[in-house]
Amino acid sequence: MTTARPGPGALGEPSRTRAEPVEAPRPNHPGPSTGSGHGGVAALAGAGTGLLGLGVAEFGAAVLAPAGSPLVAVGDAVIAALPGPMINFGKTFLGTADKPVLMIIIALVSLAVAAVAGVVERRFRWAGLAPVSILTVLALLAIQAGDPGGWLAYVPMIIGSTIAYLIMRSLIGHLRPDAPVDPAGRRRVLGLAALVAGLGAVGTLAGQAIGGALQAANEARQRIRLPAPARPADPVPAGAELAVPGLAPYVTPNADFYRIDTALQVPQIDPATWQLRVIGMVEREITITFDELINKPLVEHQITLACVSNEVGGSLIGNATWLGWPIREVLAAARPLPGADMVLSRSQDGFTAGTPLEVLTDPGRQSLLAVGMNGEPLPFEHGFPVRMVVPGLYGYVSATKWVVELKVTTFADDAGYWTPLGWSALGPIKLASRIDTPRRGVAAGTVMIAGVAWSQHTGIGSVEIKIDDDAWQQARLADVTGPDTWRQWSYEWAASPGDHTITVRAVDAEGTPQIEASAPPAPDGATGYHSVAITVQ
Ligand SMILES: Nc1nc2c(c(=O)[nH]1)N[C@H]1C(S)=C(S)[C@@H](COP(=O)(O)O)O[C@H]1N2
Numbered sequence: 001m002t003t004a005r006p007g008p009g010a011l012g013e014p015s016r017t018r019a020e021p022v023e024a025p026r027p028n029h030p031g032p033s034t035g036s037g038h039g040g041v042a043a044l045a046g047a048g049t050g051l052l053g054l055g056v057a058e059f060g061a062a063v064l065a066p067a068g069s070p071l072v073a074v075g076d077a078v079i080a081a082l083p084g085p086m087i088n089f090g091k092t093f094l095g096t097a098d099k100p101v102l103m104i105i106i107a108l109v110s111l112a113v114a115a116v117a118g119v120v121e122r123r124f125r126w127a128g129l130a131p132v133s134i135l136t137v138l139a140l141l142a143i144q145a146g147d148p149g150g151w152l153a154y155v156p157m158i159i160g161s162t163i164a165y166l167i168m169r170s171l172i173g174h175l176r177p178d179a180p181v182d183p184a185g186r187r188r189v190l191g192l193a194a195l196v197a198g199l200g201a202v203g204t205l206a207g208q209a210i211g212g213a214l215q216a217a218n219e220a221r222q223r224i225r226l227p228a229p230a231r232p233a234d235p236v237p238a239g240a241e242l243a244v245p246g247l248a249p250y251v252t253p254n255a256d257f258y259r260i261d262t263a264l265q266v267p268q269i270d271p272a273t274w275q276l277r278v279i280g281m282v283e284r285e286i287t288i289t290f291d292e293l294i295n296k297p298l299v300e301h302q303i304t305l306a307c308v309s310n311e312v313g314g315s316l317i318g319n320a321t322w323l324g325w326p327i328r329e330v331l332a333a334a335r336p337l338p339g340a341d342m343v344l345s346r347s348q349d350g351f352t353a354g355t356p357l358e359v360l361t362d363p364g365r366q367s368l369l370a371v372g373m374n375g376e377p378l379p380f381e382h383g384f385p386v387r388m389v390v391p392g393l394y395g396y397v398s399a400t401k402w403v404v405e406l407k408v409t410t411f412a413d414d415a416g417y418w419t420p421l422g423w424s425a426l427g428p429i430k431l432a433s434r435i436d437t438p439r440r441g442v443a444a445g446t447v448m449i450a451g452v453a454w455s456q457h458t459g460i461g462s463v464e465i466k467i468d469d470d471a472w473q474q475a476r477l478a479d480v481t482g483p484d485t486w487r488q489w490s491y492e493w494a495a496s497p498g499d500h501t502i503t504v505r506a507v508d509a510e511g512t513p514q515i516e517a518s519a520p521p522a523p524d525g526a527t528g529y530h531s532v533a534i535t536v537q
């Protein structure tokens, strides 16, 4: 049996929106007259499919890459190109409606061009491709001018116009000047054009609504000024960073931090409306707002977060400086009742994690309701505005992003999201070590072998390296800010030509050695030594 993984692939393939194949209506009563009166129908078919294309592009952009919205991109390009006085005129004349009005004008002009495409397509096969291509290229140029930061932003527009053109062609195939007039077929073409136009309108409006919400959340995030911590993190010692090329940096930049969640769409929560409710087996149910939270005495702490799905040698792990309020404080305010042994944290998107109550109330462990990550508000993908981070536990049982509820309960009565799917109810992180470099061929001579080792909340005591079947050798350990982070290590190797296998293992700060036997990630974390096979030239 395979279990779903709290990691990549947990969702399987995301369902894709497929264009419903539109059945080409066929004239079933070929009459004597020809379709010379079909120009208007062709224009409507063009405009209708154009609206469908716009809807596909707008909705696709909202879901895949907001920078790919053709209306917003072209609107911005038009504003950038307009002379200042005209913009001011727009502002004074139309007030805050100037942007929507501009986008409606752009949409209408595009639909007019699509109508022209329909008309010329009816006269000459493929000719409609020219106006459609011009619209598409202009939109893509506008998207490019907006610095979209990736190819994904171009995809919705390309798919939208491809679908629009193909459907338009198949509709207009029945309206050729030389085709016999068929009122029933004509009605069917009009009906289908209206249907796709309706779909397109819905897609466009939904895309704009999603895009607007996204922008509001973005602006809210940008406005946030996180207070300085009452207790700053210990400074990172210079010796924590061995700076070997290819070695993971001690602190993982937010943009490179691994991301695991079940969310099809990253929740966009306005911090002004965010609340955390503490409920269940407590003397006093409480609710805390974002403003109240960030005005608590916040602490800053470095914690290395890891995913239970991480394979031996894998990259589902990262270290960050988190800013937050200790969860034990919020629990203390609610006063858990005797008998409770678990906190079921719930995300806005329904995900839940079951964390032992004693871990969260432990005064010696900085379990945080985090609002900041490496000096900025949490990125949306990492749980904005508030998430949990717990030193020593895998993310699936502790690190709830977009957290909105803490239910004090028992392991007997409740379970987190992944537990019924075959993953352990308890998820302490297992001691592990990883070779980051070299990962492929190197030249003979002195080679720096380096990597990271982790045993969150216990710390790393030593790391050893083995070349082929030689004896284990001690690696050099870097400094750390504490036991809750991973630890870099390095080993200088005099590499001789040939094929070699490098293996690493670690011992934690309490003297417990890493487990040698291989085990897969399910149900409670992979074990086994990491080794890499390389060729020395
Ligand atoms: N809301 C929510 N929080 C979640 C998850 C999720 O699917 N949804 N996944 C968890 C898992 S399995 C991990 S490993 C961590 C990953 O956090 P990151 O994406 O910030 O690296 O988040 C945890 N928090």
Ligand SMILES: [Mo]
Pocket: 006, 007, 260, 306, 307, 308, 309, 394, 395, 396
């Ligand atoms: Mo995970």
